[in-house]
Amino acid sequence: MNTRVLAASPATLSTAAELLASGQLVAFPTETVYGLGANALDKDAVLSIFAAKDRPADNPLIVHIWHREQLKDICEVSPLAEKLMDAFWPGPLTLLMPRKESIPLEVTAGLPTVAVRMPSHPVAAELLRVCDLPIAAPSANRSGKPSPTTAQHVFTDMDGRIPLIIDGGSCDVGLESTVLDINQPTPCILRPGGVTQAMLERVIGPVTVAGSVLRPLQKGEKALSPGMMYKHYSPDGQVSLVEGAEAHVVAALRELHHQAEANGHRACVMCFSEHVADLADCHPHDLGSQACPEEVARRLFETLRRLDDEHMDAIFSEVVPPEGVGLAVMNRLGRAAAFRTIQAKEVIEKA
Ligand code: AMP
Ligand code: MG
Numbered sequence: 001m002n003t004r005v006l007a008a009s010p011a012t013l014s015t016a017a018e019l020l021a022s023g024q025l026v027a028f029p030t031e032t033v034y035g036l037g038a039n040a041l042d043k044d045a046v047l048s049i050f051a052a053k054d055r056p057a058d059n060p061l062i063v064h065i066w067h068r069e070q071l072k073d074i075c076e077v078s079p080l081a082e083k084l085m086d087a088f089w090p091g092p093l094t095l096l097m098p099r100k101e102s103i104p105l106e107v108t109a110g111l112p113t114v115a116v117r118m119p120s121h122p123v124a125a126e127l128l129r130v131c132d133l134p135i136a137a138p139s140a141n142r143s144g145k146p147s148p149t150t151a152q153h154v155f156t157d158m159d160g161r162i163p164l165i166i167d168g169g170s171c172d173v174g175l176e177s178t179v180l181d182i183n184q185p186t187p188c189i190l191r192p193g194g195v196t197q198a199m200l201e202r203v204i205g206p207v208t209v210a211g212s213v214l215r216p217l218q219k220g221e222k223a224l225s226p227g228m229m230y231k232h233y234s235p236d237g238q239v240s241l242v243e244g245a246e247a248h249v250v251a252a253l254r255e256l257h258h259q260a261e262a263n264g265h266r267a268c269v270m271c272f273s274e275h276v277a278d279l280a281d282c283h284p285h286d287l288g289s290q291a292c293p294e295e296v297a298r299r300l301f302e303t304l305r306r307l308d309d310e311h312m313d314a315i316f317s318e319v320v321p322p323e324g325v326g327l328a329v330m331n332r333l334g335r336a337a338a339f340r341t342i343q344a345k346e347v348i349e350k351a
Contacts, residue, residue: 003158005151005165008123012166017131019164020045025052027140027154028127029168030119032092032177032193033147033301034154035064035137036162037127040074043104046136050106052161055143060109061136062094062177063116066128073102074134075114080182080204087203090120092177092194107136117177123168139176140165146233146301146336149174153305174298175328180207189213192328194297213331214322216339235304237266237313239337244344250275252344253316255351257282260314268310270303270317272296287318293326300329304336316342 006012008029016026020037023045027036036053038045040063050057063074068085071077075097084095099114108114119125128135139147142157151167158165178193180200189197189209200207212221242252253269257279260267268283272290285303288295307315317333320326 001160001163003155003160003162003165005155005167008166008168012164013123013127013130016127016164016166020131020133020135023048024164025049025162026127027148027151027158027162027165028124028137029121029151029166029171030064030124030137031121031172032119032175033149033171033173034140034151034165035119035124035135036140036154036158037064037135037137040107040134040136041102041104043106046104046106049136049138052158053138053141053143055138057106058109059138059143060111060115061107061138062179063103063107063114064124064128064135064137065116065118066090066125066132068118070134071097071116073100075100075103075116078182080187083204084180084182084200085118088195088199089118090125091118092120092173093117093200094177094179094191094193096179096181096183096190098183103134113181113183115179121168121172123166127166144234146235146304146332147176149298149301153302156305170298172298173294174301175325175332178328192331194325194328196324196327198324209327213327214334214339233301233304233332233336234338235307235312235315235336237307237311237315239270239307239315239317239333239340241319241333241337241339241341242316242344242347243319243341248344248348249318250278252342252347253279253318254282255347256316256342257314260316265314266310266312267314267316268307268312270315272318275318283312290318290320293320293324293329296320296329297325300332 096113173194178195179191
């Protein structure tokens with residue numbers, strides 16, 4: 001299949017809408033990451049998303065809408081859900097709500113709830129308006145790769161597998177949406193994203209965060225959110241997180257990099273902009289400013305992809321405090337590192 005990449009324009013959006021209506025796949029930009037969309041009401045179209053991504057069938061999809069009227073055919077909407085939609089839609093918040101019959105079980109991986117979101121990106125919103133269908137769309141990467149934040153990333157993963165990628169530039173948030181389960185006594189964040197726990201609590205009171213957000217699933221533990229079961233966001237090389245006081249971390253990154261190179265590895269560090277000059281001889285990859293976790297979020301997946309392009313096999317990374325958007329960053333970075341952590345102080349003491 002020939003994969004076209006077209007700049008967002010009215011003509012591109014009407015081509016995309018025709019493809020979606022005929023059961024085909026279209027990748028499109030959203031404010032979080034690029035999505036791989038299909039008509040959520042068409043079971044076969046939905047199945048082709050799983051095929052194009054090599055995605056396990058038990059990992060459910062998020063349904064995207066442009067208008068709340070569409071919800072009447074998709075899910076049951078509670079007063080709590082209405083309150084959250086009033087506050088955060090359109091935007092990077094996905095709500096789990098009881099599924100209605102017209103949504104095929106392939107979308108929800110057999111679960112009784114369906115995940116729904118209203119994106120704020122103007123291209124996504126306009127595409128959803130023009131096609132006027134609920135669109136099931138996971139991230140437009142091959143399963144196991146970092147989510148795509150540019151049309152080029154999508155092309156790298158999906159060339160020959162889908163007919164159209166709409167190019168709308170770089171994504172603003174850069175990490176996938178916050179997934180919130182509102183079907184339990186205290187709403188629970190299953191996946192942290194751009195809408196933070198504090199932002200949610202200001203609107204609806206106490207919100208919890210699923211325990212597995214910052215650690216691997218334990219043996220036999222059931223994932224509340226099926227996506228968390230899978231190896232995710234992994235570069236091919238081994239990523240290690242380096243923790244400790246700032247001065248220790250910079251010294252430890254230098255030491256670890258030199259040790260790895262001495263052992264014949266292609267080694268690099270991921271560090272904050274503030275430390276790039278200090279670590280100039282350690283092949284630094286700039287994560288963005290430590291004062292701005294939003295910037296780190298925006299750049300993270302692009303940085304992880306670059307590690308593979310450069311065939312790095314030993315990667316040492318700084319960490320951000322797991323608060324606010326930093327929680328979402330550490331959820332993704334932790335998974336990229338399989339939660340492998342090194343204490344900076346111990347490295348320096350041994351050196
Ligand atoms: P993606 O958009 O590729 O990041 O994938 C959507 C993610 O949303 C999945 O990996 C799940 O973790 C989560 N999700 C979607 N539907 C449900 C659901 N019904 N229950 C729990 N988690 C869900
Ligand atoms: Mg994904």
